[in-house]
Amino acid sequence: MYDLHRLRLLRELSHRGTLAAVADALGYSPSAVSRQLGILEREVGMSLLEPAGRGVRLTPAARTLVVRTERIVRELEQAEAEIAGMRTDLVGVIRVATFQTAAHGLVLDTIARLQRNHPRLTVEFTHLEAEATVPALLARDFDLVLSEQYPGNPPVPHPGVMMSTLAEDPLLLAIPTAWDAKSLKDLAEAPWVMEPPHTAPRTWTAAACRAAGFEPDVRFETADLSLHTAIVSKGLAAAFLPMLAQNPSPHMRLLPTGEHRTITLAIRAGSDSNPALQAFTTTIRSL
Template sequence: MLDPRKLHLLRELARRGTIAAVAEAVTFTPSAVSQQLSALEREAGVPLLERTGRTVTLTPAGHLLVEHAQAVLEQLERASAALAAARGGPSGPLRIGAFPTAARVLLPPALAALTGAHPGLEPMVAEIDPADVSAALRAGELDVALVHEYDFVPPVTDASIETEALFSEPMYLTDRPSIAAARGDGWITNKPGTLCHTMAIRACQAAGFEPLVRHHIDDFDTVLAFAAAGHGVALVPHLAAAGQRVAHGPHPPAAGPDVPLGPHPQAAGPAHGVRLTRLPLSRRTLAAFRKGNGAHPAIVAAVTAFRAAVTHLPL
């Protein structure tokens, strides 16, 4: 009989590439991971790993078993969700991941609604970049997360993760009428490795140039303060730009399919004086959770609270 816990380790090895990375993700020692994988090979009766020095790769049988492991682990998630539903209403810890803008704007009203409707739930929030969410969900560090996707950047969730779309928002450029017009400017981007940074770089590349990045800042309020002080140009999403005066570009995009755009706030925000041009680019926010776990009462309650909170956003 194949052990699901060992199948989980094999799946992580297929995704992370090294035993050391798997060990770090599951808080085992590398030797413990190696022992578990060796035991899985004995259970399977065929070689699953090919070891060359310190390098470990999956054999064809190993790749085949990973495909089946995903289905097995997904079915176990469904079983866990069904048992939770049989026990009654959602209760206990609920680990929520969120990128900073969502944590600041969406989560406070969502958590108020969630705990008001389900006082037995214990939400615990951790800020996380969407690029790291899939691994955190697979490792069981999170139960549900808010992630975003940008134009020019492929989705970051993998085949083990399900998502539900929540809303879409446009992107703005500070103090320039178009990205092409900012070719010679210094840029303010998020830190390398984040989706926001990748989106900014690729948007500039699509306009025909490589941006000269002067500052790496993740907090959009700080980004807007730097832009207001003349220290560079930046791309910012609508929720970060809410409260700024907006100068619409010549080709504003249509509203996203999930939430129509409403009136734009006109009062100055924390970095007042920044002129913002709406671009034909968007950021989409989604709820993410492990495949098979979408019917878990706590996940259903969380996504319902997220959707309710979206109706109060300044979109």
């Protein structure tokens, strides 16, 4: 029988991409990871890794082993959830990956309620870039992930991940109160603040302006939506803001766009029956 520890190292490599990344995540040296995978190759009797530039890639035999190992890991996670369900109180640590506005508007309140109701349950969260969330979830760096999808950018399904809609967050047009503008078309000559290029919010906001007949004059770029609010309030630019992100200001007017972003919640298949995760999801949905 193949060694499960070594199989999980191979699985980690499939998710993290490099021996160095596996070593860093698990607290080993790269040479120790390489040595264990070499032993696994001898157990299997076939090559599992092949050179790819400066790194390595998995062979077909290795990919077959990873698929089977994923099933084993899901079964173990299900067993962990069932054992947790036998306890009379909730204990342990939940690791959450989230984006900025969900952290401010949803996660902090959820943590506060859980601390009152389940004092032995700890919730940790990390602000993580969107493109890294699902790989980090599958690699077990996190137990639960909150992410956002803008119109025209639906989530990509991933085997082993269960994703559900948490909330629909209206998208608003934010305009300085001193400006005499009543719609998006009135802002063709206006300066804008937008998120950085190649992000889903930027793609949507630029497309909305183009649909209104103009190319936006982007003067300011930042992923910090509280800074968007400050820039609009000071009369420096217009912006699109999700309802969850906006802070009321007498110097800013908000107009509906008729569009919304979707806030999603993702967990690994097999962990959905874990009582601690159920407590988190129940609490965040009740806000």
